[in-house]
Amino acid sequence: MNTFDGFTPMARIEVVIDGELLPAVRDHLLASGATGFTAVNGVAGFGHHGEHAGRLLFNDRNSLSLVISVVPLDRVQTVVNGIRDLLDHHHGVVFVSQTHVSRADYFEPRRDTHD
């Protein structure tokens, strides 16, 4: 049996933002088809290009949130575009990785709500 047999590929979206932006990120995630998220609060961060280029995004603090949301692959562009709009006006970073889930239905938006 292969490693990921029986699993459904999904995208794991991670956003590091100021904790005060968490409600905005949450609202965007849920509006764009994510069915849930996990938030680690009180996270410290540094960078990117902070010291080097005078473009300080984060400095060591414990006021950041790391938000993780797993969404169907066809939602990535929509979810990330919205996060990017937020990050045009606020410090933060977003990255997207492939992951796999065993209960795909937990992560699929209801078709009548989101489509």
Added chain:
Amino acid sequence: MNTFDGFTPMARIEVVIDGELLPAVRDHLLASGATGFTAVNGVAGFGHHGEHAGRLLFNDRNSLSLVISVVPLDRVQTVVNGIRDLLDHHHGVVFVSQTHVSRADYFEPRRDTHD
């Protein structure tokens, strides 16, 4: 030299559960061949399908744990099956991603203990 030359592919299993389930998850991980784990406690979460379908798994709280364990690829099915049994009776999600380690021996179960 390629990006992951010299690294061994492994599976990164992430489980988000109620903090009180952490001992059960830990026992299962160690019994099924994981040699260690990392737990981030005090994590908030929301979803999946919470608001949408009346099937509330998590609501914003800070009582969740995010457990990360890196295991050999041939252990994924066993580890996840046990986690899934736990999640049949409790709220939570599990997802699995590919990762790479430089010291594979740290993550390999001792053959006499686990096989």
Added chain:
Amino acid sequence: MNTFDGFTPMARIEVVIDGELLPAVRDHLLASGATGFTAVNGVAGFGHHGEHAGRLLFNDRNSLSLVISVVPLDRVQTVVNGIRDLLDHHHGVVFVSQTHVSRADYFEPRRDTHD
């Protein structure tokens, strides 16, 4: 449109170490081309091979840090080699996964600084 169209592949380096090593990890990351990092402090951990082989790396505590840094693929070997040197003398683990970012310039070291 494909899932990761418009994104740049990067490496997501995760290090779990004793919190007191965080400054050393940070200095190494920034010196070897990372432009930033995120640190989750107060993390618990167990293993690897702790109970099994008398080679205790972590025991349940809340004094660990999980450091996440996203770096260009061609920096992986340099960054990880330095982390490995640290871990030769201290407990800890490192793992590396593929991820994708939408703003690659945030994660690229300035050429005059690092090359």
